Amino acid sequence: MGLVHGEEMVLNIGPQHPATHGVLRLQVRTDGEVVSQITPYMGYLHRCFEKHCENVTYEQVIPYTDRCDYLSSMSMNFGYVVAMERLMDIKVNERVEHIRVVMAELQRIASHLLCTGVFGLDLGAFTPFLWALRDRERILDLFEFTCGARLLYNYMWVGGLSHDIPVGFVESTFEFLDYFEPKIDELENILAHNKILVERSADIGVMPKDIAISYGVTGPNLRASGVKWDLRKNDSYSIYDRFEFDIPIGEGKKGTVGDCWDRFYVRILEMRESVKIIRQALASMPKDGDVHQSLPKKIRPPKGSVYARTETPRGDLGYYIESDGSPIPYRLKMRSPAFTALSVMDEIAAGWLLSDVLAILGSLDIVLGEIDR
C-alpha cells in the first residue's frame, strides 16, 4: 500500500514504559504510526552477574541465578545445577530428580500464566491478566510451602535440594492440578479465540523458521515458528525421557505459522503438557530417598569446562562454567534465551504499526533481568 511519507520521528518507548516488561528502551523511528526501525537499548538492569560469580563460591552462586530470570527462578536453578552436576559427575537419587521435574514444570506453568496474562494486558484485556495472577498465586503458595520463598527460591542445590517436600505437598499439588485444568480452558476461551485479539495478533510479527534459527531464538518462540525443538525431548537431561508428553508447535490456525497468535497459543498448549508431566512425575515419585544424600561437603569441581542447556519457559538456558579446581568459579557465562528473543525484534517488528510493535514484544515474552544479567 502506498504510504504517505511524512518526516520521520524518533520515539523512545523508554526505559520507564508500561509495555516493556522491565527496564528496556526501544528507540523507534516512526513515520506517523508505521514503525520503520527499532533499536533496543539494554543494560539498565545490568547487575554484573558474571562478575559476581567470579567472587563467590559455587554454593553462593545459586541465589544469584535466581535473580536473573525472576519469573522462573526454579528453572534457572535447575539449569545451573544440571551444569554443575555434569561438571562434577554427581548422580542424584530418584526422589530428587522427580521433585526437580515437578518444581520445574510448576514453575513453567506459573511463568506461562504470567506471560499469557500480560500479552492480553498489552492488547487491552485487563481481566484475564488478573485471573492468570490468581492461579499463579496458588503455585507460589506451593513453592512457599516447600522452600519458604514465593519468587526467588534458592531451592535446588548442587547435588540435591535444600529441603524435602513437606507432608501435604503431593495432595495439595493434585488438588491444584484438578482446580487448574478448567481454568486453562477459561483463559483460552476468553482470550485465545476472541476475535479482537485474533485480529490484533494473527499474521503480525511473523518469524519464519530460518530467521528464528539464525537468530538463535529458542523455546516457545521457536516452536511457534514450526520447529519441533524442545530440549526436554531432543537433548533430554534429568529424567524427562521417562515421561510421555508431546511438544505443541505453531500450525498457523488463525494466520501464518510463527505469528504473534501462535507464540501466544503455543504457551497455552504447553501449560496443558506441563500438567500432564506433573501428574506422571507425582505418580512415579519414590517415597524414600534423602534429598541431602549426594550434597558435596565442599564443592571443588575438577579443572575443566562444561556447557549444559536446559529448557526454561523462555527457551534454552545455557551455563558455560569454567572451573580451575578452586571453590570459586573461574568464569561463568549464562546464555540467556530472552537475550536472543529480543535480538530478533528489529527483524520481525519493522514495518508494523506502533501498537503491533508492542504486541510483538509482548508475544516474545522477554524478561529484562535475564537479558541484562
Next chain:
Amino acid sequence: MVKFFTDIYTATSTILGGMIITINHLFTAKRGIATLQYPEERWPRPERDIGFDHGSYNVIRSRLHVDMDDCIGCLKCERACPVNCIKIETSKAPERGEDIKDVKHIGITSNDSRKAMVVTRFDIDMTECCYCNLCTYPCPEECIFMTGGPNSKKHPIDYEFSEPDRSDLIYRFAKPGTKEGMEKLLNDDNKVEA
C-alpha cells in the same frame, strides 16, 4: 462478501462468549475471592483450600533474628552469606565457658557448649540481605534463624519491619556495651600484669 458476514458473526459470538464468562465471575464473586483485606486479614493467610497450616511449613523466609546467648562467634554465617551482609567481631573470653557479669556474657549456650569467644559486634544489614537462608544452615547452635514459620516458637513472624531511616535497618544484635566492656577488661588485666 461471505467473509464480511463471517467476520461479523465470529466477532459477535466470541465477544458475547467472553462477556458470558465475565458475568459468571460477577455473580460467583463471593466464592472466588483471591484478594486479602490487608489491615484485617494478614499473612499467614487463613488456611485456604490448599490446606496447609502455618506450623507445618518446612522453612520460612522473613526477617533474620540472632539469639545472642547461643552465638559462639564461629563466623560460619558470615562466610556463608553470598552478599556479605553480616559482620561479626569477637574478642577472646578470659576463661572458656565462664559468665562475665559486666558485659552480660553467658558462658554456656542452650545446648551447653562452652563459649570461647565473646561476640562484641554482630551486625546484619537487612537492606543487603537477599533472604536466601544460606546463613542458617551452617550455624552449629541454630541461633541465627528467620522469624516465624517453624521457628515461630523462638520468634513470632514479623514481616512488617520497614523503617523511615535506612540506617535503622542495620540490626546490631550484640548486647550494647560489650565492646567497651571487653576493652576495659583487657586494660584491667594489662594493668594487673604491668
Next chain:
Amino acid sequence: MTVDFIFEGLNQLFPSFAGNDIFLILAMLLPFAGLFGFITIYGFGVIYSELKVSSFIQDKIGPMGQGPGLHAGKWGLLQPVADGLKLFFKEDIIPASADKPLFILAPFLIFIGAFISIIAVPFGEKIIVADMNIGIFYVLGIGSLAVIAVILAGWSSNNKWALYGGMRSAAQIISYEIPAGISLVVVIMLTSSLSMQEIISYQAGGLFNWVIFDNPFMPIAFVIYFISALAETNRTPFDLPESESELVAGFVTEYSGARYALFFLSEYANMFVVSAVAATAFLGGWQSPFSDFLNTPIWSMFWMISKTFFLIFVMIWIRWTVPRLRVDQLMHVCWKVFIPIGLFNIFGVAIWTVLRG
C-alpha cells in the same frame, strides 16, 4: 420550558417584584445548579459502580473500607469521594514547554461539551431543562465539541504520546459520529420529529411500542448506535486515545490533579449522555414498560435513569472483557462495516414504513 416555568413560578411567588431581570437570571441559574449537582452525584455513583463491577469480575471485592482510621466508607462508598478529593488536592503540574493557555483551556472545553448536552436529556414528562424541537440534532452537534478539546489537550502538552493520543482520538470521534448519526436518522424517520419528548411520546403504550421492537431493522440500528457511542466516549474496544499499555496515557499524559479529574469526570458525563440518548431513541425514554401502569412523573424519572444505568453497566462490563482494537482496524470497522449496514438500514426502514402504510 423549564426556564419559563421557573420564571412564572417566581413571578407568582413575589408579585411585587414580578417581571424584573433577577428572576430571569435566577430561572436560568437554578437548572444549572441542579444539573451540576446531578452530574457530581452521578459521577460518584458511576465511579463507585465501575470500581465494584470491575472488582467482582476480577474475583476481587474492591475497596471494602474496614479497619481503623481514614478509610473508604462502609462498602467502599467513600472511595470515589476520596479519589475526587485526592485529585483536587494534588498539585497539578503544567509542563514548562506546554502551550499554557491551550493546556488550561482543554479540560474545561471537554467538560463543557459533556455538560451542556445533558440539557436536552428528558428525565420525565415535564422534567427537562430545555425541550428543544431539535433535541437529538443538538446532542450530536455538541458531541463533536469533544474532538476540539482532545486535539487541544494532545497538542498543547508538547509530548509525543499526548500528540499520538490526540490525533487518534480526533480521527476516532469524528469518524464514529457518522454511524451514530445514521442509526439515529432511522429513528427520526419513524417518529418524524427531532424533539426528544416527541420521540418518547411516539413510543408510549408499553414495551412493544418501543422503537427497538418496531421493526426488524431497529435492533441492528441500536447495536450500531451503542457501539459507536462506545467509540465516541473512548471506551474499551476503542480506548486507543488513552490506552495505558501503548501510549502511556494518551492525551491525558501530562495532566494531573484537578485538570485530570475534569477529563475523568467528563468521560463519565459523556457516557451518561450517549446512553441517555440511546435510551430515549430506542428504549422508550421515560415510558414504563407496562402500558398504563407506573407512569407517574416520579416513576418516569426512575425508568429513564434505570435504562440509562443499565446501558452504562453494559459499557463497564464490556470494558473489563474485551481487548483493544488497533487504529486502522477501528477505521475499518467504522467505514467498511457500520456505515454500509447503517445505510442499508435506512433503505430497509424506508421500504418497511412505505409497505406498512
Next chain:
Amino acid sequence: MSQEKEKLIAELVNKGLDGDMDSVNACEDRVTRSKVKAMIMKIKKGSLDRPQMPVSLSDTPNESDDTGKTDDKTTEDISQKIKNMLLDNFPDETDETGQDGHMYVRPDKWLDIATWLKSESSLLFDSLQCQMGIDVGEDILESRYNLHSMVHDHYLEVRIRVARSNAKIPSVEQVWRIADWFERETYDMLGIEYVGHRDLRRILLPDDWEGWPLRKDYKEQETYHGIVVPKMKEGWD
C-alpha cells in the same frame, strides 16, 4: 556411570599398574583420569584389589566431548569425524591440541571456516548456541563458540586464542545473525575487537564506561559522571 567409563577406567588402571603411565595421562577426560589415578593409589596401598582387564574396547580411548551430551549417545566418533574433516580442509588453520571435544582455530581465516561449517552438507552447523569470551591469563583472551546442528544434532566447540594487546577476531555475524549481539557483549565485557561487525559498541554497559569488566586485571573506575562507583556504606565498617 556408563559401562564404557568403567571399562575405560579398568583398562587404564591395569596399564598404569604395568608402569605405562603415559596412556593414563593421554586419557581425554580429566574426571576419569583423576579416578584412575585415585584407584591406582588405592591398589598400591592394597586397600583395593586389581580390576580384571576389560575384553572389548575401541582402540581410541576418546571420551565423548562434554558439551551437553549425555553418555548413552555415542558421540566419540562424530566429534572425531568433525575434527578430522576440519584438519584436512584447513590444515594450517586448526591444531588438535584441544581436549574435551573442542577445537583450537587460528583467528585469521575464521570467517571462511565458519561459513564452511555452516554450509558443509555433512556438518550443517546452523545454530550458534552460545558465544563467550574468557580471560585465560598470561596475556591470552579466548573467544569460544558452541555450535550445534539442528539437522544432524551434533555439537562442536571452537576456541580462538588471541593476545590481550591486540585482540582482533573476524566477526561471524554474517553467518549466524545472533553472533551480532553475542559478539557485542563479549566486546563489552572483555574488549575483544570483532573485525567486520556492523556496529560494534557496548551492549550492556554505558557507552563511555572505561575498562573491560571481565578481564582478570580489571580495576573499576572511582567515579562515573561524578557518581562514586564503589558503594560507600556509612556506619558499617
